[in-house]
Amino acid sequence: MTEIKLVFDEPVQRKKAPKHLADLAPADRKAWATELGFPGYRANQVATHYFSHLAHDPNTWTDIPADSRQALADALTPSLIKLVRTVTCDNGMTRKDLWKLHDGVLVESVLMRYTDRTTVCISSQAGCGMNCPFCATGQAGLTRNLSAGEITEQIVAAARTCANGELPGGPTRLSNIVFMGMGEPLANYNAVARTLRNITDENPNGLGISARSVTVSTVGLVNGIEKLMAEDLNVTLAISLHTPDDELRDSLVPINSRYKVREVLAAADDYEKKTGRRYSIEYALIRDINDQAWRADLLGRLLKNRNAHVNLIPLNPTPGSKWTASRHEDELEFVRVLESYGVPTTVRDTRGREIDGACGQLAAAELAKAD
Ligand code: SF4
Numbered sequence: 001m002t003e004i005k006l007v008f009d010e011p012v013q014r015k016k017a018p019k020h021l022a023d024l025a026p027a028d029r030k031a032w033a034t035e036l037g038f039p040g041y042r043a044n045q046v047a048t049h050y051f052s053h054l055a056h057d058p059n060t061w062t063d064i065p066a067d068s069r070q071a072l073a074d075a076l077t078p079s080l081i082k083l084v085r086t087v088t089c090d091n092g093m094t095r096k097d098l099w100k101l102h103d104g105v106l107v108e109s110v111l112m113r114y115t116d117r118t119t120v121c122i123s124s125q126a127g128c129g130m131n132c133p134f135c136a137t138g139q140a141g142l143t144r145n146l147s148a149g150e151i152t153e154q155i156v157a158a159a160r161t162c163a164n165g166e167l168p169g170g171p172t173r174l175s176n177i178v179f180m181g182m183g184e185p186l187a188n189y190n191a192v193a194r195t196l197r198n199i200t201d202e203n204p205n206g207l208g209i210s211a212r213s214v215t216v217s218t219v220g221l222v223n224g225i226e227k228l229m230a231e232d233l234n235v236t237l238a239i240s241l242h243t244p245d246d247e248l249r250d251s252l253v254p255i256n257s258r259y260k261v262r263e264v265l266a267a268a269d270d271y272e273k274k275t276g277r278r279y280s281i282e283y284a285l286i287r288d289i290n291d292q293a294w295r296a297d298l299l300g301r302l303l304k305n306r307n308a309h310v311n312l313i314p315l316n317p318t319p320g321s322k323w324t325a326s327r328h329e330d331e332l333e334f335v336r337v338l339e340s341y342g343v344p345t346t347v348r349d350t351r352g353r354e355i356d357g358a359c360g361q362l363a364a365a366e367l368a369k370a371d
Helices: 026-035 041-052 066-076 136-140 148-163 185-200 222-230 246-252 261-275 293-303 328-340 361-370
Strands: 082-089 094-100 106-113 118-121 125-127 142-145 176-179 214-218 236-240 279-285 308-314 345-347
Touching: 026 041, 026 066, 041 066, 094 148, 106 148, 118 148, 125 185, 142 185, 148 185, 176 185, 185 214, 185 222, 214 222, 222 261, 236 261, 261 279, 279 293, 279 328, 293 308, 293 328, 308 328, 328 345
Parallel strands: 118 176, 176 214, 214 236, 236 279, 279 308, 308 345
Antiparallel strands: 082 094, 094 106, 106 118, 125 142
């Protein structure tokens, strides 16, 4: 009898992403360059071109001898993300990029220009293992963690797009970074922590962007929040709560079976006390699922004495999904009830809706095309 092998049961063996300067702490970059046979000080020069000048093309690295520029670029800053497709909307002010990684994996980032800031939303994992049933990325499962280099490359690419004046309105500075693309950032903790340093470290060690302009969004991995608190980074924390009651949250955000609502909020409170940063509660409003006035009331009671802000997100329905956005009147009532408790509440604008804006939708569409 022939044995039938279930290949889908085997763990996918993936080659690690090529090592990149952005994977290492500044103190280790010099030693690594030396190991590769370059003078140690070249690491600092390359970091200056990478983080301070956003200079992609080694031909412009004129402080480095012409015959070693390409070799240094190949060794220290190999290109880790390749642009597959860009889709724009909002008159070009929103731009979604689909990137292919070295092993063919696809991830997305979204760049949004507003009057007072330009924000990039980046992916920290390919896919996501958190399995939230209303989310396109969650439905596809986790493919793999991204390296710090792969996450940082999305940010540096966005900073270049801004600096080169590729968005309408002319050259600008990338001002804000949100970890709200594909993946659960705190489930890829070390790479995300390294990336946060790459963002906030002063030039030339990093991009020199203020920690206040960086938001890490989590479904509430309490151990990750505790680790982040110990980093002394003071980035803003966003908790994807989506409902105030454990009963519904157990199914809406399955990790809730491990970390209950009160435990997650207590960790967020500790984070707020340590950093002085108000945290945000992300709440995707889903019609007839979590948008009832009594749930707004429960949420208001939970948050009224906390230094938290609620960001309501009209759900962006994914094709073929039964989950859909709330009725406008229910959304208004939800806001009214929260505000009656004095809880600061905003409804997130729905930038990117025309371009498959929910996390994972562009990658899912691309994969479907390839099938
Ligand atoms: S909503 Fe966020 S945490 Fe949940 S599956 Fe989607 S990407 Fe993962």
